[in-house]
Each structure stands twice: as C-alpha cells, then as structure tokens.
Amino acid sequence: MQEPLLFLKNIHKQFPGVKALRGVDLTLEKGKIVSLVGTNGAGKSTLSNIIAGIYPPDSGEIFIEGKSVTISDPKVAEQLGVGIVHQEPTLALNMTVVENIFLNKELTRNRILLDLKKMKQESEKVLEFLGFQINVDKKVEELTLVEKEVVAIAQAMLVKPRILILDEVTAPLNKGEVDHLFKIIKDLRNNGMGIIFIGHKLQEIIEISDSIMVFRDGKNVGELIPSEKLSEKEVIALMLGVTLNEDLEAGEKASESEQREEVLNLINLSKQGLYENINFTLYKGEAVGFAGLKGSGITELFQSLQGIITFDDGEMYVKTRRVKFKNPKDGIDAGIGMVTNDRQKEGLALTLDVKENISVSSLKYLLNKLKLIDTKLLKDKAEKYVQALSIKTPSINQFVQNLSGGNQQKIVIAKWLLKNLDIILVDEPTRGVDVKAKNEIYKLLLNEKNNGKSLLVASPEIRELLNICDRILIVIGGRIVAEVHRNTKEFNEEDILSIIHSSHHYNTA
Amino acid sequence: MASDTASFNGKSIISIKFIKDNMLVFILFLELIMGVILSPVFLGKSNIYSILINLTIFGLLAIGQSLVMLVKEIDLSVGAIMAFGPIAAIALSKKILAVSGTEIIVGGNYVVDGLALIVVLVLFISALIGVLNGVIRVKAQVPSLIVTLGMLYVLSGLSYILSGGYSLYLTNLEGAKWLGNTKLASIPVNFILFLTVGVLVILVLKYTKVGHRIYSTGGNEKAAIYSGINTKFWKVIAFGLSGLCAGISALVYSSRLESVETIQGSGYELISIAIAVIGGITLEGGRGKIFGTIIASAILCIMLNILSLVGLIAWYKTIIVGLIIIGAASQHAFSRRTTE
Amino acid sequence: MEDMVIANEMNKNNLRQALLKNHTFILFIIMACVMIIGSIFVPSLMQKDNLLNVLRLASIVGLAAIGSTVVLLVGEIDLSIGSIMSLSLVTGGLMVGYGSVPALTVTCLTGIILGIVNGVFVTKLKINSLMVTLGTMSVFGGLANVATRGQSIFLYDSPLYLWLGRGYIGGIPVPVIIFLSVGIILSLLLRFTKTGKEIYFTGANKRAAWISGININKIKITAYAVSGLTAALAGPLLSSQTNRITPIQGVGFELSAIAVAVLGGTSLSGGKGTVIGTILGALTFQLLLNILTLSGVGTYMEQVLKGFLLIVIVVVYQVVDKPRG
C-alpha cells in the first residue's frame, strides 16, 4: 500500500508555562479529510502551525509521502505543498487583495516584472472558485470579516497544495457560505488533496470529515469515523473525557444565592454588527455564564459594559442608575471591571512587577496623608492578594513577564479585587492556563461570588461555566438564544455544547 | 442588508480616498498660483531651475527616507552621509590613485582628477553606510532612531577628520559640474536624474516583488513572516537604498556648488522626514506612496522659494515650515481615522 | 507544577539575574571602568576641579535628559527640548530688566506651557509625537529668534543668573545641586506618587493602562510639561556660563538629551528606565567627553567616539534584555 500523504510521529511542543503538545500522532491519506476537534488549548492550532512551519516541534518526526522532512519555515512548507489558513487571518491590511493572495508567491514575466494582469485574473479565478465576488484591488482593511476569511483561504489555495489546513475557517461564515465552501473542499478532496479541518461546529465536522481526530490536553485521545450512527454527543464525550482534576468537589459547587438584589440590568442593548437586543438582569452575589463560540459578540458585549467600547442603543442600569460609559474609567468608577481575554495586550504591563500591576487601578486608595504612595500599605495589599490567590512568584517585585500564564491571569483578577468592584466581567478566565491553575482560578472566582460579588463569565469551555455559574446564557450570532439554570437538567456540558455546536444558528452579524 | 452597508461604506471610503489622494496636488497648484501672484519672476526660467535643483537634492533624500519609513524605521543619518560620502570617497580615491602615481588633489584642496572613481565610491560608500545602519538595526535589535543618531555623530565627526575642515574645490575637475549645471533640451540633467530615480522607484515598488516585500514588511510583519518573507533582509535593503539616495543627492549638491564641504547636508535628515510625512508616508509603516513624497518635496521647495522671493526673514520661515509639518501630520492622521 | 519549577529557578539566580539585567548597574560598571582607565591615562582627570567641571557640564545636559526620560517613559519622544530651552530662556531674558527672579519664573512657566502645548498636540490631534515635536521644534526656534530679533541678552549684571551657573554651596557647584535635587525629587515622585506609577504603566502598555482606568492623555501631557520644565531649568545654567542668552542657545540639545537618556538605560518603547539611570548616563557621557578632550584626541574624534559609544552601549542593553533560553 502507498505511503500516507502526511504522517506525524510523537510530536512534542512546549511553550513557556504550558505543554501544548505531548506526543501527537497523525496520519493523513491522499484524498481524505481529517478533522481535529477538542476544547480550547487542546493543541489543534499548535499542531497545524508546526505542519505549516511557523515553529518547529521540540521532538517528533514529520513524514511526507514517506520521506522524513523538517519544515524550517513557511516557504519550505509551501514547497512541500502545504497550504494553511490560520485561525486569525494574517493579512497585510495596508495592501490590496491581489497583493495579499500572492504575497511572496508573485507571478512574474521574465522573472523581474510582476505579471499584474495574470495575478489579477488568477486571484479573481480563485475567489470565483470559492464563490465570492471581491474587488481584488481593494485594500484588505476595507473588507468585511467574511471577505478577509475568504482572502486568507484563497491565499492558501493558490499554491494548489497537496495538503490543506483549514483552522476554524467557518467561524465567521453563514450557512450558505459554509455549504458552498464544503462543496469546494469535497471537490478538492476528490481530486486527491489531503485536508486537515479544524472546527467547533460538530455537525459540520461529522458532515465533512472522513475521520475525526479528537484532542485533549495536547494529546490525540481517539479517532472517530463519521457515519449516520455517530452523534455529536459521542464526539463531545470523547472531547471531554473524564478529567476529574478539573472539576471541583461537590461541596465547593456554586449554589443559587438567596438575596435577589439587582446590580446590573440590560434592556435591548445592541451594537451594530456585534450583538443585538441583549436583555438580562444580574443579581448581587450571582455568577452568570455566557457560552458561545468565537465571534459570537460576547467579548464586545462585556467591553461595552465597562465602557471599553460604547453600545449603540438600548438601556443599561447599574443598581437602578441608568448609565452609558464613555471610557473604561467610568465603568470602573461605577464598580464594573473586565478581565479581558488577552491579558498580555490588554491586562498587564509585562515589563513591570507584580505589585505595580496589582495596584495600578487602586493607587487612589493607597495614598498617605501627604498624598504620596503608602509603599508599606501597597506592599501589604499586594502580598495579601498574592497569598489569597496563591500567585506563584518569588516576590511581589518579580517582573510579570517572568510568570506563567495562570499567575498572570490571577494578577489581572487581583487588580480588580483590590479595587473592590461589585461586578467583575471575566472573558475566558483560563485561556492559555494549565490545568492546575485553572482549578485555582475557579475557586477564587467562586469565593468572590460567595463574598457577594457579581460575576459575568464568558468561556468557550463549558465546564468552567458549570463550575462557577448559577445560570448560563447561550449566545449565538450576537443574540441570547437560550438560558440554562443550575437546577435544570440541561445544566450539563453535553446539552449546552450541542446547542452551541448545532448548525441551526449562524452568524448574521 | 449587511452587504448593502458594506458596499455603501465602500463608496464613501472611495470618495474620501479620492480627496485624500489628491489633496497634495491641489495644494501644489494652489502654491503655484500663489507664486505667480506674489512674484513676477516666479515663473522665470532661472527661478524654476533653482527650484528644480533643490527639488532634486531634497527629493532624493526624501525618497530614501520614505523607503525606510515604509518598513517602519527611520534614518537620521542621511544628512551626515551627504557630507561623509563624497569626503570619504575623495580621501580613498586619493590613496588608491596615488598608487598608480596620479595625484588627484593639488594645491591642498583642488580636486583635479579621478571623477569616475570618486563617483563610484561615493555611491558605494553611501550605500554601505545605509546597509551598516540596517544590519545593526536588525541584528542587534537596536531602535533605528538610536542607530542612525549614533551614525550621525560618527559620520559628521569623521567628515571633519577626513577633510581637515577644508572644503574641496571641484572647479578644476573635468566634468564635475555637469550633473549640477547642464541642461538637456533646457531641462536640467539633475532634475531628469531625479525624475528617473523617482519613476524608477515607483515602478519597482509597483511592478516588481520588491514593492510587495517592503509594503508587507512595514504593514504587517507577522503576515510577511508567515508567508516566508525575510523581513530583516528587506529592512536592510531599505536602509541601503536610503544611503544610496543620500549619495546621489550628495553628488548633485557637490556638482552644483562645484565643491565638497564638511557641513553640507547637515540638518537635512529632519527636512527629509518632514517631506516624507507631508507626502503621506506615516511612521506606522507600510502606508503612503513615493509619488506623494515627490509632490511633497515640490510643495516644500516651492514654498521656501516663494517665501524668499517675497523677502521674508528666516525667523518666520522656520515657524511656517514647522506649522506645515504639524498641519500635514494631523491632516493625514485625521483622514486615516475617517477611512478606518 | 511548572509554576513551582519556574519560581524556584527564579529564586536561585534572582539576584544575579536582576543585577545583570539592570541597566543602571551595567552603566555604573561601565562608568567605573571609564574612570579607572581614564585616570590611568589622563592624570589630570581625577583632580577636584576637573571632576567639578564634569559634574557641572553633566548637570546641564543631564537636566534636559531627565525631562526627555520622562517623555520616553510614557512611550513618546520630544525633539523640541532644544527649542523650548531657547524660547523659554529668551522670554525670561526679556524680563531680566525687572530682576532675575521674575525672569527665571517666566522662563520656567514658558517651559511648562510649551511642554503642555506639545502634549496637547500629541494627545488631542493623535499625531505621532516625533512629528509633532519636530514641528514645534522649528516653530519654537523661530519664535525665539523673532522675540529677540536674533540678539543676545547679557547677564553681566544679573548675579542670580550667574550664581546659578557658577556659584557654589558648600564647595558643590550650584548646577550640580539643582541637577541632583531635581533628579532625586523626580525619581521620588515617579516612585511615590499616583501619577508617577501611572506614567510607567502607561508607557509599558497604553491599552492596559486605559482599560485599568488611567487617563492616559492627562499622563502624557504631564510628562511633556515635565520635559518642558527641565529644559527651561537647564537653560539658565547654560547661558550663565557664558554670560548671555541667545535665541539659538538650545540648538542640538534635543538629540544629546535623548542620547543621554537612552545611554542611561531608558527604552524608546516606553515604561522602562529610571531617572537615576539618566543621571549616571549624563555623568558617563560627560566623563568620556572630558577624558577625550584631556587626552587630546581632537574635537572631531570626540564626536565619532560619542556616536560609537551610544550604539555600543545600547547594543549591550539589548543583549542583556534578551530573554534567556
């Protein structure tokens, strides 16, 4: 029998703080579509980046058609016939569609002059093939999200790869677009291309793949062969496994809080193209979870609640006081703070030390009579929270950049705790955080909730919502489509995931 | 619905872009009209010539600077290169030709021979300095502002050491004045050179891979790297070209004044940055067109010319120039925000 | 688990690493070496008055550099320092007739105001600070000339001015005292005030600072005001040495100021650097120039080595900053 198109053997990869891959094997035959599924941080994207030559594996071997290869950089991957569409499309916004599609693959006449005409035709052809009409002379920054995604796909298709990696390409697309894309993918498959498909919408995946690789904690834990019998539930079960260590003991489980004091109330809150008609009420000492996929508008909703962005219309009440924040400061003054999902870009000053980062928002309260910083007090406070949140750092004078993801995340939370806010918005509390730290973060969030703080938690990982929240709102395409209470029987991972991952709801934004 | 709004936005963007793109040209015309009104001799032949040669000298520097700014860097050393290039070139060719027994400097400071070699060396050395800037920048990861500032000090010091402070006469050097003073079909050769360089750069950026490399390096380095582009290499290239442009500009300068002096070009680095910015090149990298730079250098040179024709004291000139820089920078800042 | 590993491993070489990564420390070492080597080759280096001269000169460029350090700390840059120095000197100089005190007050006020102008342009018009200050640089410079009609203003009978530049308090030159006290006060303010800490945070991560509720515009404007003030303070020290104020007195100072700040370990990307470092930077800078002058390498070779030193030291900083492993 012939050699597989692509064969990965025992691939390992570690990043500072987290082991992304711990011994992955993968086989991709000609004319097959292999899907990679798994919860966030399971290692899917890391693997595809390794195949695409973005960074090398720490150990392990890669064979293409039986030949062992080392993919030192993207150009090599391209020559080996690997095309990839990255999770966040990496395009040069300042350049036109053609220029992006042909970036570093330019066609030339007599090896010097660019063949602009040909490139234009080619790129139009590719786009047409993908079923989109985009003015190829437009600057990419002027395109819609969907169009950008398409350009990224076109970029990868251009080299007529033997192996095509599609990393969560369907996220921003609507049903029609997805169906069309799938038709194309199938054609490609039938022409003998090997395709690695990474996605969240299980129905899609079952529909399109020849085999499904399930990832968990940087390992592939099983392979499923789609068929009428194969249900989303089975896949999900395999995705989740039984990793008790992430679950809290029953005693610590959140319980419906008694007092029903309103702290936050939203009426028809909307922002053009991001979310619409959000209605809900948050009570004191309550934790509400928001479940949804990337791009479902939850992040933007949270941002509007602290005033990082402004909402277009609708009403927002904090403790029955109507508000509309113009900048984050307003939000904080009103007692609302957000733990953003990108702590490095939006949460921390990496070049400063732990105490600076914890105290930055609360300096006002750390002054002595002379209006100078009371360093003693500051130190104590910082120490206190480092203790309370069991942040692992040699000292509070350690630079944040030297800490692991989990501890960095804790510091961002500590910042708001020190500020003593009533409402804390947490977007992806455990992104890029290893298993153990996750657990601790849940505990401390719960703890705050029990101290009467109100929490809004957003996460693609349902388990953590189940751990923390009293009820979970499911958001798809910027709308709340369902609400699940702790005391109802749907309050479990499978049911919620199947709502999220079901293909019935699509982005209209 | 969604698609409608998109296309609508598309239209409005186009119209804003149109205004934005042609703003400079409008301003240029406005200036020309002003010039004609304010001074009868503005359109006089020799006045135009003197505008054109300044346009060449500053324009060349600005083009180089623009290339560097397109890859999201900055070059403070161009002015110093203008002096160091020729001085080092002459010192070197003096040594080289001395071997073959030809003495190219007589009377202490009269250059009389070896033009070809000197010209070649000027271009070579200038480009080399540029490359050196680039290499230090990318290898040692030192901000280009610092690298080129240091280089500025180093070069201007070396210029004095090499020349001993003498300005060198090129008056007795066969063909030295050709570039700066001759005209073909009543068009100054230096201006033809400038246009050639300008057009060449524009064409190269548009019709060869180089353009895509440079714009992607400055626009989104990550994307460039992901598609396998060696961004470091292209930064070095940009610096090299900037040095080269400075070298050419130095040739024009020296040929015009038929001399080489230790202070020539001092302070020009800031002017070249100013021109690039007026021309719409931003310090964020990857945005703006060389065409804009060329128009901008015309705008600046003509403006200075008009101001001196109407006989304004230098004090006020500097103020006006400053205001123009701020104005231009804010205009571009605004128009970019409106498109976003 | 990994956390523990990282933590312990950090505990171990915390001190060593901290020292080796500390720009101020490195610079101190360099300065020590420069001094030792210098004093071997140039005996007159270690003489008291010479060191006092070095200190005095270092004070002037150092003051300006402190200001530019603060601006660099918020991740911006100030090219107009030289022109601010000239213009504030001149506006003060025009008041000299009414006595030195009002004159000096006006000087400082002008400095602050011009700084604020810069800050407002940068924050409100959202223009890149390099461009703004490049523009204001020539505007302020021009105004200085207009104000004096290009003339010098003599200080022969303004004892206070002269004392500022040449006086001694307990054997220590006044400029040095001003320089050090401004430096120390500022570094204390940066450490022990809300604004100070917010300056660092803003420089380190603008967006995070904004989300954490810091009014970054206010912070930036403050930084520019400080820069304006220090530039204005440096002015009189400079002019009193030569008995007169000229409208071009500050020309070229902006670049030396930035050079010194960077030499002192301040990073152009913001949030990193200390005033103390800058003070050391100024001393090293002057010491080196002094050694070169004394050892007679010649005026122009000094410039070459100045530039070379700048590049080399920054390269060194870059190397030590590289994350290990």
Added chain:
Amino acid sequence: MRKITKLLCFLLIVMMVFTVVGCGGGEKEPAKTGDSQNNSGQPSSTGNEKIDALYAEVANLQGEDALKFFEGLKDKGLNDAEILQFFIDLPLSQANAQIAKIYKDEGFEMYGKSYPKGETYNDFQWSKGSGTKITGPYSKNDLKLPFTDYVALDEGTVGDASKKYKIGVVFHGFSHPWLINWADAAKWEADRHSNVELNVQDAEFDNNKWASIMDSFISQKVDGILVWPMVEAPTGPPVDRALEAGIPVVSVDRTSGSKEITSRITGNFPANGAQAGMYAIWKLAQEGDLNAKAVMLRKPLGSTADAVRTGHFLKVLSYFPGIEILKSYHDTDNREEAFTNAQSALQAYPEIDIFFGTGDHEALAALEAAKMANRLNSRKDGKKIMFLSIDDSKEAVTQVKDGLFEVNTPYTPLISDIGMRVLLNIVTKSAEMPQDVITPNIPMVTQKGDVIFGMQTQTPDQWYEYTFGPALK
C-alpha cells in the same frame, strides 16, 4: 550573542578603517598655494622697498635679537601704519620649530597668500572720531559706522533718479550678533538712497540655500548683489553665474571662490593676527621673560578667519623659540563649546600664560572659564593670564576696559556699508571701483593705550562707540 559580538567587531573595524584613512586625510602634505591668481610675487613683498629691506635683516634673528630689532623699528623711520604692515607681511621664521611645523601642516601660507592686500582706495586714511551714529534697522542696536567717509556717497537718489535700483543681499545668520550688525550697516546705507530697493536674505548657514538665493536674485534680474560668503569653495559658482548674467557682485568681509567677482571688500584678518602676536611678544618683553605657553581656542577648522588670523599670529611668534603652543581647540562658532574647551585646557595644562582666541566667542569663553577655575592669576609669581581677543564686540572691548582682556584687535562687521556704496557706484556706473577694496587696519585696543614696537594703540573709550553688538548695560 555571538552574532552581536561579531557585529561589534565588524563595526569597530569599519570605524578603524575610516579613521585610518581619516588621519591619512588629516595629515595632508602642506597645502600648496591655492591658485595662481593670488600667487603674485614673494609672500613677504609689500611693494615697499624700505620694509622689504628690513625682512632681509630680520630673517635670521631670533629671541632677544629679534625683539631688539622690533623695538628699533620706529627709529628705522617707520610710521605706525608701516610698522603694522611690517608685522603683517613678516615672513615665517624657522627659529621656533614647533610653530613652523604647525604653520606648515595647517597650510596657513596658502590662506595668507590668497587673502587680498594692498593700499586703501584713494589712499584713504581713517581718523579717530570719524563715522556716523545709527540705530541698526534689524538689531535696533546703537552703532557707529567707522568708515562712512570711505568711498563716500551722498544721501538721496543715486544714478538715474527716475530708475529704481534693485539690490539683493545674501548672507547667513539673522541670529548671529556680528552678522546681524553686518546686515544693519548694509541696509542703513541702502535706506539713505530713495531709489534703491533692497531684498535681504538669510541662508541660515546652508551654502545650498545661499546658492538658491543667488539664483533667485539672478532670476529677479536685480541690478546688483551684495554677499557675505561663509566659505570660499561652494560660493564660487553661484557668484560666477550672476556675473555671467551681467549682475555685479560685491563681497564684504569673507571672500567667495569666484576669481572674477566684481569687487571684494575685505576686513583685516592679517592685522588681527599680527597685532595679537605683537602684543603677546611686547607684553612678555615687559614682563622680562620671552618663554611662554599658549593655548589657541579656534573657530571651525578650515574657516578663512581662523586660518588667516592664526597664521599671522604664529608668524610673529615664530621668531621666539621660548614660546610653546600647548594645543589648538576648535569649536563650531559656539561659545558654549569654546567654554568647555577652555575648561579642559585649564585642566590639562597647569601652566598657561596666553589664551589666543580667533573669534569673539573664544576669548570671552576662555576668560569665563579661567574665572570659574580661579586661574586668572595662576601664572608664576601670580601674574595674570593673557587673553588676546579678536572681534570688537561691545562685550569684548568692555573686558579690555575692565582690565580682564589684555588686548582686543578690532574686526568690525560695520564695513558692509562700504560694500553697498561700492556696489551702488558700480551699478550706477558713477565711479570706477577696484576689484579689491581694502579696509584700513584698525590699531589694537589696550586698556591704557600703549606704544607697542613704536605703534600707538587705542584706549577702549576711544574705540567703544564703534564696537558692535548690544551694550552690556
């Protein structure tokens, strides 16, 4: 890491190479005479047989003997002017090897020769007290132009009264005290004539801008151009272009690279240097010891003013082996730099007898530095350091009056009015003008007004009214 080190080495090497080449360039063989034009006759020929004879006698004297010879000049029947002329044209002596070498290495001979010399126009003799008081149109300074009767021209219209004469003026430095007064004098003269229309342009020390302004004058078809060229080489071609276009060009003070320039009014750089030298020797003789150590604080390397003054200074000193030049420091016409240099000099050399400054900034800077270092009277047995200053700013001459400067050899910007008159004469064809218009030498200013080698000096009070720049009080 290794990359970095490699890089640094590479960098170092590059620097070395440049520097090596540089030193090569630096120690260039003595610059031979610049151009045949100015190379007329022997260096030490004044056309005055009486003086030429004396040179033959002095040629191989040195030290005390040379001093005696100098002291005897009056008795040999020379008048003040001739005595000064004698020292100006004095040939270099090899008696002091060090000085002879400096003179050779820096190519001062070339500068000396190419600097115009000769008789004043119509043998004009300047008399104390003559001239005109004005208020500078630009600077608003109170000034007195010393030479308003030189190439005199009556107020009112010039030439064809019905015609407007357009005159362009290009110089550098509306922000420079000496130069703005230069502009003042030119404008004042032009304003006296109702049918002269003036356009004054500042090239801001950028020779390319200077050339552009010249070109724009040419295109404006002005009737004449008055220029202050900063340096020679780059200013030649533009001047020649103007001449080709039939526009007369007159330079005042510094000279341009153009040989054909219509006329050039030159100050007296040689007299400055020579008199500084005369005073130094005379003073040392007074003190009774011809051994002295001198530091020279100088303008930028290569500027005519610096070279000619230093050259003539050194020529006089070259007869005295006991004099040692400790060091030359250059600055960029910037008093702060000069000050730093002076400070370093005071540090580097515990014994300094003489500070010689080639410009107005340098001596003043040296004085302040000496004050600050408490070295004012640091010569052996508490004698005061000598400050030999050039350029008669009110500031400098006041120092002489206060006894802080030993001497000031005046060099006034207030000669551009002569240039303007010469130019107007040429433009209106009302008089024939020589190519070189020499300005009268001005005797040096000393506190008490001494007789030096038979030449009478002026007191500060006598000259003060003519000095330039703003008053100290």
